[in-house]
Amino acid sequence: MKVRTVRYIIKEGLKNAYRNKLMSFASIAIVTASLIMFGAFYLFTVIVNYNTQAFKDKLEMEVFLKPELDDAQVDRIEESIKANGKIGEYKKVTKEEAYEKAKQLLGDDGKVLEGIDASFLPVSFKIKLKDPQDSKEVVEQFKNMSGVENVAYSQKTVELFSKVSYWVRVISTVLISVLLIVSMFIISNTIKLTVFARRKEIGIMKYIGATDGFIRWPFVVEGVIIGIIGAVLAFVVTGNAYHALEVRFNADVLNMGADLFTFVKFRDIGLQLIGIYCLAGIFIGAVGSLISIRKYLRV
Amino acid sequence: MIEFRGVTKKYPNGTVALKNINLKVMKGEFAFIIGSSGSGKSTLIKLILKEEDATEGEIHVNGYSVSTMGRKQVPYLRRSLGVVFQDFRLLPNKTVYENVAFGMQITEALPREIRRQVPMVLGLVGLSKKANVYPSQLSGGEQQRVALARALINKPALLVADEPTGNLDPETSWEIMKLLTEINHRGTTVLVATHEKTIVDAMKKRVIALDRGVMVRDEQKGIYEDESKDGQVHY
Numbered sequence: 001m002k003v004r005t006v007r008y009i010i011k012e013g014l015k016n017a018y019r020n021k022l023m024s025f026a027s028i029a030i031v032t033a034s035l036i037m038f039g040a041f042y043l044f045t046v047i048v049n050y051n052t053q054a055f056k057d058k059l060e061m062e063v064f065l066k067p068e069l070d071d072a073q074v075d076r077i078e079e080s081i082k083a084n085g086k087i088g089e090y091k092k093v094t095k096e097e098a099y100e101k102a103k104q105l106l107g108d109d110g111k112v113l114e115g116i117d118a119s120f121l122p123v124s125f126k127i128k129l130k131d132p133q134d135s136k137e138v139v140e141q142f143k144n145m146s147g148v149e150n151v152a153y154s155q156k157t158v159e160l161f162s163k164v165s166y167w168v169r170v171i172s173t174v175l176i177s178v179l180l181i182v183s184m185f186i187i188s189n190t191i192k193l194t195v196f197a198r199r200k201e202i203g204i205m206k207y208i209g210a211t212d213g214f215i216r217w218p219f220v221v222e223g224v225i226i227g228i229i230g231a232v233l234a235f236v237v238t239g240n241a242y243h244a245l246e247v248r249f250n251a252d253v254l255n256m257g258a259d260l261f262t263f264v265k266f267r268d269i270g271l272q273l274i275g276i277y278c279l280a281g282i283f284i285g286a287v288g289s290l291i292s293i294r295k296y297l298r299v
Numbered sequence: 300m301i302e303f304r305g306v307t308k309k310y311p312n313g314t315v316a317l318k319n320i321n322l323k324v325m326k327g328e329f330a331f332i333i334g335s336s337g338s339g340k341s342t343l344i345k346l347i348l349k350e351e352d353a354t355e356g357e358i359h360v361n362g363y364s365v366s367t368m369g370r371k372q373v374p375y376l377r378r379s380l381g382v383v384f385q386d387f388r389l390l391p392n393k394t395v396y397e398n399v400a401f402g403m404q405i406t407e408a409l410p411r412e413i414r415r416q417v418p419m420v421l422g423l424v425g426l427s428k429k430a431n432v433y434p435s436q437l438s439g440g441e442q443q444r445v446a447l448a449r450a451l452i453n454k455p456a457l458l459v460a461d462e463p464t465g466n467l468d469p470e471t472s473w474e475i476m477k478l479l480t481e482i483n484h485r486g487t488t489v490l491v492a493t494h495e496k497t498i499v500d501a502m503k504k505r506v507i508a509l510d511r512g513v514m515v516r517d518e519q520k521g522i523y524e525d526e527s528k529d530g531q532v533h534y
Contacts, residue, residue, distance in 0.1 A: 002407050019392055204388045207348065208449065209378030210405040 005214070013221025023194040024226055030190055031230025031284060032237070034183030035277055038176060039238040042276065043269070045172040050264045052165035061135065061153040062093075063142050064122045073147050074123050080145070081125055086138055088130040095121050122149055180280075188288040191223060195292045202296045212297045219289045227285025231277035239273065242266055300326050300457055300488045301347065306356035308342050308512075316342035318512045320356070324490060326456070329483045331499050332492040333523055334509035340492040343509070344461045347490075348382060349373050361457055378406055380457040381450025381487075385465035387442040389434040395421070395445050396430040402452040420448045424478060440471030447478055457488045464495060472498060496523040 017024045063081075065074060081090050093101075099118035106112065129135060135153060142151045195202070205215050246263035253262065303322040309315050317339045324330050332340050345351040346358055349365050358365040361379040368376065389398050396417055403413045421427050424444040434442050443463060450458055460479065464472035476498055483489045493499065499506060499522060506521030507514065 004410060005404075005407050008404055016392075200388075201390055201392070204390055205401075205405070206374075207350075207377065207382055207384075207388060208402055208405065209374045209376075211374045214405055 001213070009214075009217040010221055012218035013225060016218055017222045017225045020194055020197075020222075023190070023197070024222075027187060027190045027194070027223075027226045027285075028230045028233065030183065030186050031227055031281055032233040034179065034186070034284075035231060035234035035280060036238055038179055038183070038280065039234060039273060039277065041172045041176050041179070043238070043242060043273070045169060046269060047264055048165045048168045051261050052161055054262075055158070055161055059154070059158060060126050060128045061139060061142075061151055062124050062126050063148055064124045064150045064152065065147055066149045067095075067120055067122045069123070069147050077145065077147055078125070081127065084138070084141075086130055086134045088128045090125050090127040093124045093126060095119060095123055098122070098124065184284060184288065187284050188291045191219075191288045192292040194222075195219065195289075195296055199296045202293070206297070215297065216290070216293055219293050220286050223285035223289030224282050225285070227281030227283070228278060229281075230285075231274070231281030234281075235274045235277050239266070239270060242269075300324050300328070300361065301490065302357075302359040303343075303346075304357040304359075306346065306353045306358060308339075308346060308351065309354045316512050317346075317353075317509075320514050322507065322514065322517075324488060326488055327483075327486060328505060329480070329489045329502075330491070330505040330507060331502070331521075332490065332507045332509060333494060333499055335494060337511070338509040339512040340494075340509055341461060342512075344459060344492055347380075347459055349376060374405075378453060379455060380459055381447075381453070381455040383443065383446050383450050383458070383460040383463045385462035387434070387439075387446045387466075389442055389445055389449075391434055394431050394433055395426060395437070398434065398445055399448045399452050402449045406453060416452060420452050423451070424448045438471075439467050440474055443467060443471075443475055444478065447475070447482075451482065451487075455487065457490070458482060460489070460491045462493055463491060464493065464498065469497070476502065499523040 063077075065077060069077075078092065081087055095118040098121040099113070102121070103113055127138075129138060135158075139151050139153050142148050202215055242263075243266045246266050249263050301322070301324040303320045306317060306320040306322075307315070308317040320343070332343060334340050342351065346353055347360050347365070349368070353366050356366065360376065363372070363376045363379070365376065390401065393401060399417045399420060400413050403416060408416075418427065418430070421430055424447050426441060426444055426448065429437065429441065434445065437445065443466075447463075458479070463479070464475055467475065472495070479489050479491065480502075503520045503522075506516065506518050506523070508516035508521075
């Protein structure tokens with residue numbers, strides 16, 4: 001194919017998209033709507049995955065020792081933590097640090113601590129496991145160790161979180177697939193309408209000796225243009241909505257001092273989103289055109 | 300130029316549109332194919348354009364073996380000849396100029412060549428002033444002249460016209476026939492399918508008559524009706 005033909009094809013595709021404004025508009029609307037839904041599911045999955053991972057990374061157990069232990073006994077327990085191959089890293093929280101933290105947590109109610117010194121508080125170790133799978137075993141080990149008062153571990157929460165995120169992934173994969181198939185169907189039908197309206201034109205072109213490619217490619221260019229416009233519109237809508245939600249939700253949740261669940265920062269995900277949208281839009285537009293025009297080229 | 304050897308066309312529904320047609324049209328000829336509707340004229344044109352395939356027999360057009368060529372070759376066969384239809388078949392979204400230019404664009408001609416050739420052909424059919432008008436703004440005769448210009452743009456050696464005056468009033472019909480004659484004088488072979496008696500009778504050209512799929516007559520300088528036998532009219 002010669003350069004001037006490529007130029008002709010692109011020009012023709014643009015012209016046709018413009019001349020068939022109404023149909024282009026309908027197709028763009030459908031592409032945009034499908035991509036917005038697709039994007040919503042996608043973002044939801046990303047957030048859940050992100051939070052599950054973040055939660056797993058943060059996951060630690062805290063071993064509280066009996067407050068009455070002396071330094072030597074504390075050191076002995078620390079030695080056994082160091083020697084444990086299943087433990088990744090740990091941090092010792094001294095009585096004084098625990099006291100400070102308690103004061104912080106209580107805030108204005110910190111007055112209740114007045115007149116009480118740090119000695120009643122236990123020394124504790126914050127422990128991160130190399131593999132969260134070992135948690136049960138390690139918890140048991142510490143519970144049976146003399147001098148250990150209590151082991152705090154959010155095993156249940158973790159399991160719940162993992163299960164929820166698994167199901168979110170499964171459900172959104174199914175929904176995204178269904179949605180993609182449905183929107184492909186709708187879009188190829190819309191393009192079919194445009195092609196049907198122009199079947200006479202296609203026939204005439206064939207009669208005077210245009211090759212299939214010469215007729216087909218402008219339609220594909222038209223489809224791709226529609227796909228890209230749809231993708232950009234969908235991105236503007238989803239992007240703005242997400243950004244607004246993210247800012248408000250995170251501000252609200254972080255205000256409460258909790259960081260259990262956060263939205264992924266828009267700037268971390270925006271580029272990925274527009275990329276996926278454009279790819280999906282181009283794919284839908286091109287394949288939709290190719291499928292729709294095939295039938296009418298047989299003259 | 301055109302050769303049919305023992306060509307038969309049966310449609311899937313059982314209709315036999317053409318029966319054992321043997322036909323030769325030489326370079327530079329002007330020939331009419333006549334017959335009432337259903338006689339097989341249109342089928343014959345469709346076979347030349349390979350819009351339909353012959354059931355039996357061999358067809359050669361412009362050096363292409365139409366009956367054996369592959370689908371991919373069809374556009375090149377069609378480019379080698381000019382075609383004009385009863386319903387003009389112009390592209391409604393393109394101007395007169397663009398319609399004619401399109402015939403050259405499909406051959407990947409140089410833009411420079413297109414800019415040179417299109418005004419020339421538009422001049423030939425007398426439509427230089429309507430270059431930037433859309434087909435819907437033209438009269439039937441003008442539209443047919445645009446179609447003629449498009450058919451001629453690639454300087455084909457053969458021009459095929461299927462009822463080119465079917466949608467036109469007598470006066471405009473004559474204009475088109477005059478143009479076709481002129482094109483023929485310039486060396487192009489012209490094949491016209493028609494059922495218009497007055498035109499055929501007045502032109503005194505070769506007449507090939509079809510009747511229910513059978514070639515019943517082939518005369519040089521013929522007329523529409525054959526009254527040679529016992530006053531009975533044969534078509």
